[in-house]
Amino acid sequence: MSETPIADVPPSGSIDVDKAPPASYPKPSYSWALIAFLTLAYVSSFIDRYILGLLVDPIKETTGASDTTMGFLFSAFNLTYAVIALPIGLLIDRRSRTKIVAIGIFLWSLATVWTGLAKNLVQLFVARMSVGVGEAVLSPAAFSMIGDSFPKEKRGLPIAVYSMALVFGSALANLIASVILPWARDFGQITMPLFGDLETWQFIFIIVGLPGFLLALVFLVFKEPARIESSPREGAKFTDAFVFVKNKAAVFITFVSIFMCMVAIAYGGGFNAPLFSRVWGWDPAIYARYNGLSLLFISPVVYLVFGWLSDKGMMKGIKDTPLRIAIAGLFVMIPAAIAFPLMSNVWAAFALNILSNIGVGMISVTGVNALLNIVPGDIRGFVVSLYYFCISFIGGSLSPPMIGWINDTFYNGAGLQYAMAIYPIVFGLPVILLSPWTLKLYRRELAERLAAGED
Numbered sequence: 001m002s003e004t005p006i007a008d009v010p011p012s013g014s015i016d017v018d019k020a021p022p023a024s025y026p027k028p029s030y031s032w033a034l035i036a037f038l039t040l041a042y043v044s045s046f047i048d049r050y051i052l053g054l055l056v057d058p059i060k061e062t063t064g065a066s067d068t069t070m071g072f073l074f075s076a077f078n079l080t081y082a083v084i085a086l087p088i089g090l091l092i093d094r095r096s097r098t099k100i101v102a103i104g105i106f107l108w109s110l111a112t113v114w115t116g117l118a119k120n121l122v123q124l125f126v127a128r129m130s131v132g133v134g135e136a137v138l139s140p141a142a143f144s145m146i147g148d149s150f151p152k153e154k155r156g157l158p159i160a161v162y163s164m165a166l167v168f169g170s171a172l173a174n175l176i177a178s179v180i181l182p183w184a185r186d187f188g189q190i191t192m193p194l195f196g197d198l199e200t201w202q203f204i205f206i207i208v209g210l211p212g213f214l215l216a217l218v219f220l221v222f223k224e225p226a227r228i229e230s231s232p233r234e235g236a237k238f239t240d241a242f243v244f245v246k247n248k249a250a251v252f253i254t255f256v257s258i259f260m261c262m263v264a265i266a267y268g269g270g271f272n273a274p275l276f277s278r279v280w281g282w283d284p285a286i287y288a289r290y291n292g293l294s295l296l297f298i299s300p301v302v303y304l305v306f307g308w309l310s311d312k313g314m315m316k317g318i319k320d321t322p323l324r325i326a327i328a329g330l331f332v333m334i335p336a337a338i339a340f341p342l343m344s345n346v347w348a349a350f351a352l353n354i355l356s357n358i359g360v361g362m363i364s365v366t367g368v369n370a371l372l373n374i375v376p377g378d379i380r381g382f383v384v385s386l387y388y389f390c391i392s393f394i395g396g397s398l399s400p401p402m403i404g405w406i407n408d409t410f411y412n413g414a415g416l417q418y419a420m421a422i423y424p425i426v427f428g429l430p431v432i433l434l435s436p437w438t439l440k441l442y443r444r445e446l447a448e449r450l451a452a453g454e455d
Contacts, residue, residue, distance in 0.1 A: 026225055031149040034225065035158050037218055038142045039165045041105055044212045045135045046169025047176070048112045049077065051208055052128075053270030054177040054288050055201040057277065062199055063121050067271075067413060071404030074270050076125045078396035080132030082389040089140050089385025090241070097141040102219035104141075108134025109212025116205030117195065140385040143368050147380055148228045153315045156322070156369055160307020163365045166266075167299035173208070174292025180204055181285040241382035244375075251445045254438040255371065256390045257431045258326050262363040263395030264427040265337050265356065271403050271420060272353065279417050280346035294354050302361035310366050319446045320439065322370035326363045327435045333359025334428035341420035374445045399423055 025031070052059075056070050065073070091100060111130035118124040142162060150158050181200065190203045198206070245252055272291070276282040306325050313321025333356050340352035368384060375383045406419035 025151060025228065026149055030225070031158070034145060034149055034222070035161055037215070037222065038101075038138075038145070039162050039168075041101065041138055041212075041215050041219070042142070042162060042165030043169040043172065044105070044208075044215060045108060045138060046166050047173045047208050048108065048131060048205075049135075050170045050173035050270075051177060051204060052077075054173065054181075054273045054284055055204065056271065056274050057284065058181075058199065058201045059124075062201070063124070065121060066408055067274075067404035067416070068401060068408045069121065069404070071401035073121075073124060073128060074267060074400035075397040076128040077132040077135075078267065078392045080129040081136045082132075082393035082397065084133050084136040085140060085385040085388045085392070086382070088137050089382035092141050092144050092385070093241070093379060093382055096224050097145050098219050098222045098224045100137055101141050102216045104134045104137025105212050105219065106134070106216040109209050109216065110134075112209030112212070113206050116198065116202040116209065118202070136385075136388070139368075139388060140382075143372065143384050144380050145225050147372055148225045152373065154311060155372065156307045156309075156311035156314065156366075157304070159369045160303045160310075160365045163307075163368075164300050164303040166364060167295050167303060167361070171292045171295035171299075174288040174295065176208065177204065178285045178289035178292060180207070181288070182283075240376075241379035241386075244379055245383065245386060248374075248445065251374070251441040252386075254434060254441055255323070256387060257434060258323075258330060258363060258438065259367045259387070259391045260395040261330065261427045261431040262326075262333065262360055262367070263391040264399040265333055265424055266360050266364075267396045268337075268399040268403055268420065268423055269353075270400055271416060275341060275416050275420055276346070276349070279341070280349065282346060290350065291353075294350075295357065298354060299357060299361050302358050303365045306362050306365050310369055319373060319450075320370075320443055322366035322373070323439060323442050325366045326370060327439060329359045329362030329366075330428070330432055330435060331359075332356075332362060334424050334432065337424035337428070338421050341417040370442070374442070374449060395427070399427065402426070 052074065056067075059065060059073075060067075060070065088100070108131050111127055111134060114130065115124065115127040118127050143159075146155060146158055146162065180203070190198045190200065195206060273284045273287050276287040277284055310322045310325060313324075318324075336352045336356035336359060340349045340356060343349035343352065368387070371384065371387055372380065402423050403416075403419045406422055407413055407416050411418060
């Protein structure tokens with residue numbers, strides 16, 4: 001593929017500060033090509049993540065799993081994703097990010113296919129953990145490269161485009177399932193060359209895993225953007241990232257709490273398909289169709305509008321605009337997430353679920369942009385990885401098992417709607433109460449960086 005000439009990066013990905021020529025942001029054509037391929041990779045990863053939630057009941061029928069067990073199956077991915085992100089972040093700050101991304105895509109695609117070949121719960125857990133290893137690479141590397149491809153006042157829109165992969169991946173997963181599930185039920189057991197006889201859910205995992213191998217090849221040959229903000233400072237040490245987080249613990253913890261809550265709500269949605277089936281009688285294929293279409297047509301508007309508003313506020317000098325938008329999203333997401341499972345009418349429930357997704361979009365589109373504004377560039381890979389560790393470990397890993405446990409323990413498996421209404425209160429109410437302090441600490445950190453000449 002043709003490449004826009006930019007400052008060369010040594011093959012190892014390391015930077016010799018003394019010899020490297022002054023770097024400038026690459027041409028927009030290169031920067032947006034990078035965004036396009038990163039977004040495609042993110043779409044691929046989210047198809048895999050989301051498809052599991054649409055296959056809860058078919059997997060339970062094959063394996064005999066309970067809702068609690070399925071909740072832990074969701075967490076198998078999230079826990080591994082969270083833990084692996086930390087050492088990966090350190091590599092991203094020092095090595096070739098495009099090569100790291102290529103390896104990650106290859107690993108998660110292979111593990112997704114392996115998920116489709118699993119014969120029991122143990123194999124499923126190991127396969128999902130392996131997916132987490134591969135996917136932990138992408139976003140820390142992506143945001144590091146975005147920071148070196150766009151100036152601060154122009155990052156909101158590219159981050160919004162990249163973040164929309166969550167929407168497109170989820171939408172495509174829904175639409176794929178809405179077509180394949182009824183077809184496979186009518187067709188019966190599926191036989192594939194090399195793979196043999198497969199259940200419907202196994203076939204779907206194999207299908208969604210295969211395209212990732214092509215994307216891995218793209219990043220293997222794609223040129224690394226020159227390190228600008230992420231180039232090591234004079235006298236920089238390996239431990240700088242740890243010292244930074246320790247010194248900024250209060251602002252980091254309160255900041256991350258917003259996004260832990262968002263991820264908890266988003267990953268709890270893995271039980272939406274069985275919820276709509278058990279409470280309102282919607283076949284999972286029907287839910288998948290309507291949800292896929294709503295995500296495809298509504299959510300991109302949310303991401304683009306709030307990404308644009310974030311940039312507009314930043315250009316006006318309102319440096320806390322991304323965090324303001326995220327906090328506003330809390331007040332949209334949490335009440336809607338609490339209310340929709342309790343609705344008596346399916347369309348009222350579905351409308352409130354869409355409203356909750358809008359709040360999720362407002363938060364997710366601005367989160368890392370807000371974080372990049374208070375983190376030095378040369379430790380960005382590690383700090384973004386730590387951010388993902390926190391939101392995945394606490395938000396992503398705890399909410400699905402909590403839902404299953406509440407339902408199985410207190411309602412004997414027959415109260416999924418109540419479990420789905422309780423968990424947003426547990427994760428959301430403390431974060432809302434904390435939000436004024438969160439904004440105050442964030443503004444103070446912005447002021448300190450400006451006073452230190454780091455803005």
